[in-house]
Amino acid sequence: MTASNDEKWINKKISRRDMLKLTGIGAAGVAIGASGLGGVMKAMGYDVFEPVADSTTARNKVDFYGTHQSGIVTPVQTNIYFASLDVLFTSKKELQELFKQWTPLVVRLMNGELMVDLTTNTRVPTGDTGEAEGLNASNLSITIGVGPSLFEKLGIQHLKPAELKDLPHFPKDQLQKEYTGGDICIQACADDPQVAFHAVRNLVRAASGKVEIKWSQAGFNSFPTGGGTPRNLFAFKDGTGNPTAEKDLNKVVWVDKGWLKGGSYLVARKVQMHLETWDRTSLKDQEATFGRYRDSGAPFGKKKEFDDFDVEAKDSNGEYIMPDTSHVHLARKSGARILRRSYSYASGVMTNTGAHDAGLMFISFQKDPAQFTTVQNSLGRMDKMNEYITHRGSAVFACFPGVQKGSYLGEALFNAL
Numbered sequence: 001m002t003a004s005n006d007e008k009w010i011n012k013k014i015s016r017r018d019m020l021k022l023t024g025i026g027a028a029g030v031a032i033g034a035s036g037l038g039g040v041m042k043a044m045g046y047d048v049f050e051p052v053a054d055s056t057t058a059r060n061k062v063d064f065y066g067t068h069q070s071g072i073v074t075p076v077q078t079n080i081y082f083a084s085l086d087v088l089f090t091s092k093k094e095l096q097e098l099f100k101q102w103t104p105l106v107v108r109l110m111n112g113e114l115m116v117d118l119t120t121n122t123r124v125p126t127g128d129t130g131e132a133e134g135l136n137a138s139n140l141s142i143t144i145g146v147g148p149s150l151f152e153k154l155g156i157q158h159l160k161p162a163e164l165k166d167l168p169h170f171p172k173d174q175l176q177k178e179y180t181g182g183d184i185c186i187q188a189c190a191d192d193p194q195v196a197f198h199a200v201r202n203l204v205r206a207a208s209g210k211v212e213i214k215w216s217q218a219g220f221n222s223f224p225t226g227g228g229t230p231r232n233l234f235a236f237k238d239g240t241g242n243p244t245a246e247k248d249l250n251k252v253v254w255v256d257k258g259w260l261k262g263g264s265y266l267v268a269r270k271v272q273m274h275l276e277t278w279d280r281t282s283l284k285d286q287e288a289t290f291g292r293y294r295d296s297g298a299p300f301g302k303k304k305e306f307d308d309f310d311v312e313a314k315d316s317n318g319e320y321i322m323p324d325t326s327h328v329h330l331a332r333k334s335g336a337r338i339l340r341r342s343y344s345y346a347s348g349v350m351t352n353t354g355a356h357d358a359g360l361m362f363i364s365f366q367k368d369p370a371q372f373t374t375v376q377n378s379l380g381r382m383d384k385m386n387e388y389i390t391h392r393g394s395a396v397f398a399c400f401p402g403v404q405k406g407s408y409l410g411e412a413l414f415n416a417l
């Protein structure tokens with residue numbers, strides 16, 4: 001490039017789409033930009049149509065193939081990188097191509113392998129961005145889902161399950177559009193933050209020019225030495241009241257009809273936690289907020305974390321043992337059940353207040369998002385925890401059923417077209 005060309009290049013207004021092509025695949029990307037996703041992937045060296053098997057030798061490996069996608073009932077890992085994407089195309093064929101081509105790449109990532117084998121050609125961008133080299137599979141799980149907006153964009157509303165719709169507005173919501181909605185989600189969870197990030201980065205890069213990141217959130221869970229329930233940033237054990245038995249998971253989590261059979265609905269809520277206010281609250285009031293003891297995690301009136309309790313039980317004064325404004329009382333009383341799989345986040349400070357920008361990337365799985373809505377409505381304006389939280393973001397996605405070898409992510413949707 002001559003000096004004057006350089007100047008022209010610098011001054012040229014670069015669209016976000018151009019930027020994606022440039023940052024994703026460099027000069028090679030510009031040359032092949034028009035040839036579609038398959039072309040881009042091939043040019044990057046991805047063996048796109050070659051099925052890949054789950055490794056039998058990889059360390060700390062979660063299997064990709066199975067009845068259900070990983071990352072739903074998979075034991076919770078220490079880190080998440082959650083990305084909500086928008087598609088930049090409007091054809092069903094391109095969507096199908098995207099999922100066909102992502103499938104073997106997801107398997108490779110979950111095997112702890114590079115996206116492509118290393119190249120010796122230093123004149124082209126590498127097929128894998130490289131930051132996971134030397135790290136093991138780290139129990140990486142990748143969960144992919146589609147949002148209600150995707151069906152509108154592609155003109156396939158007739159295939160949108162009736163349950164898949166934006167959540168209603170809840171009274172205390174202060175949602176920001178920069179953390180809300182999306183056409184596709186990638187939930188990458190791993191026991192190493194870099195492995196989770198690498199997975200999302202490389203899948204998005206492989207689909208350069210076809211998808212863009214609308215919003216994303218990193219999160220973490222820390223497990224006590226010797227195992228057990230992780231504590232959230234309010235220091236309470238979080239996840240105790242989850243369903244675990246197979247029969248409960250069938251009742252609560254897995255869709256049992258239509259093309260989504262074997263899949264599940266993911267609800268994501270970015271909930272800011274006002275740590276400064278919480279930290280000025282007495283331990284007694286903190287415990288009354290949840291109706292559980294902070295140290296043991298036991299419900300009020302009981303000794304151990306997993307002890308059963310009756311929300312209606314009263315003491316000799318006729319007072320509820322578990323206060324009727326407590327989070328757990330209200331959640332349990334709703335009668336609806338969900339599988340929570342949340343992660344804490346700490347993302348710097350709120351520039352307007354100087355407060356921590358921290359909270360919970362709340363994620364739940366259920367066979368119908370209405371289960372979440374029922375619980376949230378029960379928490380409503382009564383939940384004592386409302387004093388300490390603000391809901392900032394929201395999204396809902398239909399996560400595909402699991403994939404059998406030889407098939408690809410979302411095949412049942414395309415068979416239904």
Ligand SMILES: C=CC1=C(C)c2cc3[nH]c(cc4nc(cc5[nH]c(cc1n2)c(C)c5CCC(=O)O)C(CCC(=O)O)=C4C)c(C)c3C=C
Nearest residue numbers: 232236237238239240241271328331332360362375376389
């Ligand atoms: C609408 C669903 C829920 C939202 C949103 C939510 C946010 C949220 N929760 C905590 C902390 C805890 N939640 C706990 C229990 C609990 N929470 C929900 C639902 C939502 N929580 C349910 C269904 C339950 C289980 C109730 C039961 O039947 O036992 C607990 C107690 C321990 C546990 O069971 O995990 C804590 C602690 C935070 C901090 C938060 C948003 C910031």
Ligand SMILES: [Fe+2]
Nearest residue numbers: 327328331340
């Ligand atoms: Fe909760």
